Each structure stands twice: as structure tokens, then as C-alpha cells.
Amino acid sequence: MNLPKKVTIIEVGPRDGLQNDPSIVPTDIKLSFINALKAAGLKEMEITSFVSPKWVPQMSDASNIVKATYDQSRNIVLTPNRKGVDRALQEGCKSVAVFVGVSNTFNLKNINKSTAESLKELQPIIAELKEKKIFVRACISTSFYCPYEGKIQMDDVVALCSSFVEYGVDELSVADTIGMANPQESFYLFSKLKELFPDTLLTAHFHDTRGMAVANVFAALQAGVDRFDTSAGGLGGCPFAKGATGNVATEDVVFMLEQMGISTGVDLTRLKEAVQLIKSHISRSIDSKYFSLSES
Ligand code: HMG
Ligand code: MG
Secondary structure, eight states: OOOOSSOEEEEEEIIHHHTTTOOOOHHHHHHHHHHHHTTTTHHHHHHHOOOOOTTTTGGGTTHHHHTTSSSEEEEEEESSHHHHHHHHTTTOOSEEEEESSSSHHHHHHHHHHHHHHHHHHHHHHHHHHHHTEEEEEEESSSSEEEETTEEHHHHHHHHHHHHHHHTOSSSEEEEEEEEOOOHHHHHHHHHHHHOOTTTTTEEEEETTTSSSHHHHHHHHHTTOEEEEEBBBBGOOOOOOOOTTOBBEEEEEEHHHHHHHBOOOOHHHHHHHHHHHHHHTTSSOOOOOOOHHHOOE
């Protein structure tokens, strides 16, 4: 079996986890959640997004979140456009994630631009961010299936990733937005991307809509991936991807990896404290196999 000794978990709960919940979580609770996740050992995290507050009111306190989150760990902010990047730079962000869908229809619904228009806007922005020595991650949505266009062709994913690698991003986070990929598809796509882009950090981002996300993590591990986006409590989902539910739960991935002797640096007891902290402030229930087991 092809297994790494160590895996990096990128916690996306404060962003992906909270952007799609009907409740708007107060800023101080979000900050306590972020701090509790950090205390559990999560050193790379999407802490918020600079997007339109009219489109995603849950993230309208992004500036205050950034102002209050100063440390040496990788605090990533997500943004789709020039305005968002300018807001991020103004707040002194050092790590920025841009996002684009392989599916044109999804990109129009999510960002109100075609995929080609998004790429055109982002190319000079990425060059500018790299000049300023900012860490840049590109999130590639609908890399397997689109809720509007159906099955996505691997060549289209490769072409989009190639453009971002050419523009100089540090990381590709390749997403199964609606949790539809199966482990075989995950293995093939991530094997291909590993082979083509050996010098770019490659991260897998699985949503767990159909209960296949942990199996997909294992398949991506076999393909050589050692970075995974996960969300504490299995929170998450994109408001503009019909039928998308939460990300694979951080605790379920950490438990599986640690059981196999793969180090994650995450303390499950402290992670549970973070999940308990956010639980009463969100409308959706926690979707975690590991924690529900320890509660029964
Ligand atoms: P638009 O309406 O076409 O934007 O929306 P616009 O350029 O015409 O501007 C309209 C208004 O929005 C203006 O304000 C702008 O200033 C403002 P007004 O004059 O009306 O007061 N605006 C902004 N305000 C704050 N921050 C900004 C910003 N940009 C414009 N960055 C836009 C286009 C991209 C803004 C909108 O579609 C949007 O905000 N979309 C974000 C959608 C989103 O957050 N989706 C979830 C994140 S992606 C995801 O979850 C997938 C991922 O997890 C991977 C996966 O699972 O697939 C990453
Ligand atoms: Mg997502």
C-alpha cells in the first residue's frame, strides 16, 4: 500500500462550514471556534471569505475575523475577484485562495462569471499576489460532477489546473463539490494531477453528500495525495451548488489516518471541544461518525 507517514489537514470549517448554515454565527463565536481548532493542532485553515455580503451574508464579518486572527499558522482567506483580493491585502492577509469551477454553469451561478472570464480576471491578480510573496491556493470546484452539467471530463480539470500552475499558484485544492465522486474516479484524477504537477502542493477537498468521502480520501492517499481539506463536525456546503452537503468531517479523517499510523498532528479530544463549542450556534446537526460514537 502506498501510504505517507504524515498528512496535512487543512481545516475549512470556519469558511466552508459556516458559509452555508442558515444561522449567522456571531463573530466572537467564530473566533472562539477558530482558536479552539488551532488549539487542536490545525495549523492551516480557511478562516473566512471576502465575497459579496449580499450573496453570502454569513461571511460579511471577514475583515473582523482577519484582524483578530494573527499568528504564524497559515490563515487562508477565500476570494473570487479583484475586490475581494484588495480587501484581503488591506487586512494584511498572507494566504489567499481563489476559486473557480470547471463547470461553466456552476461558475456562473457561484461567481456570476464564466470560467474563462474568472481565469482572465485572476491571472494578473495571481501575478501581483506572488510578487507580494503571498501564498496562493486555487480551489477547483466541480472537478468530478456538476449539479447542472453532470459528469465533468478529466481533460477539462487538467486544463484548468494547468492554467493555475502556469500563473504560479502554490497549491491546487481540487474539489468534489457535490460529493458524487467514487474512489476509482478520485484515484485516477489525483494520480494524473500528481504526475502532471509534481512541484505544486496538491490537496483533495471532498464533500460527503453520499457517504463516500472517507473512501475518497483513502483513494487519493493511494494516488500520493498527502493534503486534505476537511471540516470539523462535517459542516459545510456551497450555497450555489444544489444538493451539496458538508465536507468530510475532520475527526473522521484524523481518526482513520491515525489508526493507520499516519500522523496528522491533530488532537481529537481538543477537536471535540471545538465542535461542541460551535454546535449550539448552527442550525444544522453535526455530521460526525467518530464523535457520535463516543457520545453513545
Ligand atoms: P456580482 O453581483 O456579479 O458582483 O457578484 P459585481 O462585481 O457586479 O458587484 C456587485 C456588488 O458586490 C457591488 O457592491 C460590489 O462592490 C460587491 P454594491 O455596489 O452593489 O454595493 N462586491 C463585493 N463585496 C465584497 N467582497 C467582494 C465583492 N465583489 C463584489 N469580493 C460576486 C459577483 C463574485 C461578488 C458574487 O457572485 C459572490 O460574492 N460570490 C461568492 C459565492 C461564494 O462565496 N460561494 C461559496 C464559496 S466557493 C465554495 O464553497 C467551493 C469550495 O468549497 C470548493 C468546492 O467545494 O467546490 C471552495
Ligand atoms: Mg467546498
